[in-house]
Amino acid sequence: MRIIKLDAIDSTNSFLKEMICTETVTDYTIVVAEYQTNGRGQMGTNWDSEKGKNLMFSLFKDLSIHVVEFPFYISMAISLAILKTLKALNIPDLHIKWPNDILSADKKICGILIENVIKNKLNSTIIGIGINVNQTEFNNLPKASSLKNITGVHYNLDEILQNIIKYTKAYSECLQQGEYEAVKNEYEANLFRKNKPSTFKNTEGELFSGFIKGVTKYGKLMVTLEDEVVKKFDLKEVTLMY
Template sequence: MNIIKLDAIDSTNSFLKEMISKQEVADYTVVVAEYQTNGRGQMGALWSSNKGENLMFSLFKDLSKHDVEYPFYISMAISLAILKTLKTLNIPDLRIKWPNDILSANKKICGILIENVIKNRLNSTIIGVGVNVNQTKFCDLPKASSLKNITGIHYNLDEILGSIIKDTKHYSSLLQQEKYDAVKNEYEESLFRKNKPSTFKNTDGLLFSGFIKGVTKYGKLQVILEDEIVKKFDLKEITLLY
């Protein structure tokens, strides 16, 4: 396992992408930073973190010898890997907020950004992960929390990283064995607000109610609306409100 530790970098995902463009990169190469000056989340959102207090890393996964027909399974697998690690730390009320935010008791403790590398086909993927670990104050982020805020325990970042990598290999193995249904079923069982009355906002800013049923193999959210109609939404089409 190749782990590259950096003091500060604009973005670990960007660092890995530049590495890939210049040289061969080994499977499961990991870039860890104590501080990111331009950390990124889903939909272009910035990921802010105090230096040295949280776990920020990007992982390179070689897919050249493994045909991944539906890329969203990568997102499901890494979400479940992080969930598995956090469960061993006894973090309570863990859920996945579609598509891949990790929550504990309605508070966001982890974000994931996946950037696939296409060379005629899906060749590899860069998985960026930010876990709020030992930071205790989040200015202007009322929905954010950390492992330390939740349990009162100060954690070793390297130990959590090692556990996440190990659990990522476990779920990657399931995909390689084509156990897609097992991964999808476990992901859906872990979905935040599944089968509960929930409020959503569409691209026009209109609010509507529905029940989360699950996801499609393409990663679209399945929502049961009025009259038992099931509608599928892409990430850019809908926002699940807390």
């Protein structure tokens, strides 16, 4: 394991990507930053965070050979590793909002950005994680919160990082052993709004109702519509309203 601690960087994902392209990077190489000037989120969004208050890091663990056809298992395993870490800290009411946001009491406290780099025709996966830990102000972000806002406790960032690494190793082991069903079942058991009447927005901006039933191994969301028809949605096709 190699942990690289940075004061400030554009993005830990970009930094690790550059490392992978220019040198040999071994499993569990982790880049942590106190501050990102260009933190990146899913679907081209920004990830902003106050300096020194939150956990922002990128991790390299080559799992691709175990999940060649189904990279979404990496996403499920990482979401579960974070969930387990936060459960151990007694953070209440935790769920995974598909595909991989972590919510506590319906507020987003963690985001995950998984990216791929191709080097010498081989694919490497970078797992970027941002957890709102000790920040207390989230201006203009009504759906965001932090561990401190939820519990009133000030947390040690290093301890949380060490626990995420520990649980990432445990879930990686599950994938290496081929325990795909177990990982998917546990992920689905923790899905936000599973089996609850929910409203969704499609790409045309139209609202529709349905029940989240689970995910496919390709990572599509399975929703039962009012006519009992089950539809499968890609991330770009649907937004869960909450």
